Amino acid sequence: MVINWNNINREAISIFQEYLAIDTSNPPGNEKLATDFFINLLLKEKIEFQTFTTAPNRNILYAKITGNDSNKGLMLCSHSDVVPVEKEKWTKNPFGGEMIKDKIYGRGAIDMKSCTIMQFIAFILIKRHKVRLNRDLIFCIVPDEEIGSKYGMSWLVDNHPELLDIEYSLNEGGYGFSDIRINNQPLFGIGYREKKICWIKITAFGIPGHGSQPHGTNATAKITNALNKIIAWHQENYNENFQSKDDDLNNIMNEVIDPELVAMNQSTLNITRLNAGNKHNVIPAKAEAILDCRLPNYIDSNEFIHTIKNLVNDDAILFENLSTNEDNLILECEWDTELIHVIKEVLNNDYPNNITIPLTSAYGTDNRFLRNIGINAYGFIPSIFSLEERSGFHNHDEYITKENFINGCKIMYKITEKLCSKKN
Ligand SMILES: [Zn+2]
Numbered sequence: 001m002v003i004n005w006n007n008i009n010r011e012a013i014s015i016f017q018e019y020l021a022i023d024t025s026n027p028p029g030n031e032k033l034a035t036d037f038f039i040n041l042l043l044k045e046k047i048e049f050q051t052f053t054t055a056p057n058r059n060i061l062y063a064k065i066t067g068n069d070s071n072k073g074l075m076l077c078s079h080s081d082v083v084p085v086e087k088e089k090w091t092k093n094p095f096g097g098e099m100i101k102d103k104i105y106g107r108g109a110i111d112m113k114s115c116t117i118m119q120f121i122a123f124i125l126i127k128r129h130k131v132r133l134n135r136d137l138i139f140c141i142v143p144d145e146e147i148g149s150k151y152g153m154s155w156l157v158d159n160h161p162e163l164l165d166i167e168y169s170l171n172e173g174g175y176g177f178s179d180i181r182i183n184n185q186p187l188f189g190i191g192y193r194e195k196k197i198c199w200i201k202i203t204a205f206g207i208p209g210h211g212s213q214p215h216g217t218n219a220t221a222k223i224t225n226a227l228n229k230i231i232a233w234h235q236e237n238y239n240e241n242f243q244s245k246d247d248d249l250n251n252i253m254n255e256v257i258d259p260e261l262v263a264m265n266q267s268t269l270n271i272t273r274l275n276a277g278n279k280h281n282v283i284p285a286k287a288e289a290i291l292d293c294r295l296p297n298y299i300d301s302n303e304f305i306h307t308i309k310n311l312v313n314d315d316a317i318l319f320e321n322l323s324t325n326e327d328n329l330i331l332e333c334e335w336d337t338e339l340i341h342v343i344k345e346v347l348n349n350d351y352p353n354n355i356t357i358p359l360t361s362a363y364g365t366d367n368r369f370l371r372n373i374g375i376n377a378y379g380f381i382p383s384i385f386s387l388e389e390r391s392g393f394h395n396h397d398e399y400i401t402k403e404n405f406i407n408g409c410k411i412m413y414k415i416t417e418k419l420c421s422k423k424n
Pocket residue numbers: 079111112145172
């Protein structure tokens with residue numbers, strides 16, 4: 001059946017604008033408002049769904065169109081919460097869903113309510129056009145992603161693993177980059193891996209005393225000394241070029257100096273907190289610093305800390321790993337799969353000779369919980385974001401262009417339709 005995209009685009013934009021007007025700032029979340037919104041729409045489409053309340057006013061929506069069982073399912077998945085806004089710094093209404101000069105503004109325009117609607121449109125079109133599915137197709141929205149997913153994806157994985165007996169999931173964690181062009185086409189990245197978080201607390205101990213009298217065992221001097229060594233070591237070892245195990249890809253990406261892409265396949269380190277003393281004239285007995293390190297999954301956190309400790313070489317300094325659970329998580333899924341081939345095929349149709357690369361996201365997403373139970377969970381918002389648009393993640397005046405949004409709906413549908421109607 002031929003799809004009238006003009007009508008669908010109008011419908012999609014209107015649903016999107018309404019969805020942006022729902023305030024699901026987390027905390028407190030109130031994501032039930034989002035779930036209720038979709039329930040109304042699903043009822044109109046006569047699509048079955050379930051909800052799970054995980055906390056007051058917070059729930060998960062899980063809707064399914066049943067296919068034949070030749071393959072395990074595909075889940076289109078997103079989070080319904082958004083990060084809070086600093087209203088006075090916005091020039092537009094963060095919960096207005098306004099379209100101004102072909103830009104659609106609102107908290108969640110990028111992260112990630114636009115993608116939810118792209119997935120929803122793909123989902124209802126499959127139903128409306130009675131596409132014969134070779135697998136189940138699931139549309140799922142979860143709360144609480146922005147504060148660690150305890151009431152969202154983590155809850156679903158722990159409490160209803162039977163609903164997650166699927167092969168693939170699509171969520172956030174990758175997209176197209178309009179400002180990075182290769183072969184005269186935008187670069188696309190699909191998230192298939194995450195780095196692990198390694199937060200290290202460093203504490204230096206010294207002898208307290210009067211600020212007027214130096215005595216050589218000042219905790220602040222010790223920590224400064226240690227941090228200088230750590231910074232110098234990191235700068236020496238940090239590669240400013242794109243890094244991956246694939247030499248051909250490294251050659252293609254040679255010119256790319258995007259900080260996010262450069263950082264993704266190597267260890268990074270930043271001093272994010274410093275704390276010592278509470279009076280101008282007292283030498284403090286201890287000084288503390290926090291290092292925010294992000295490590296490729298093949299690097300063991302404790303070995304990394306051991307390296308830093310040896311480098312500092314001072315027994316009066318204590319090193320603590322604040323994120324000990326990370327080493328047990330499986331943060332990577334398979335890359336060479338049918339879904340990746342389908343995405344590449346669809347993108348190649350519209351952007352011939354484009355390069356689509358495996359991305360390691362520097363930040364955490366809900367994909368980590370799904371990868372950990374063996375699902376090929378990919379991060380891909382099918383839009384081509386400008387530098388300004390992608391700076392909208394957690395920022396003021398977040399927007400997506402109308403073109404990016406409606407194009408994303410179409411690409412999401414094509415990917416879903418192609419994967420789920422393919423004959424084996
Ligand atoms: Zn997000």
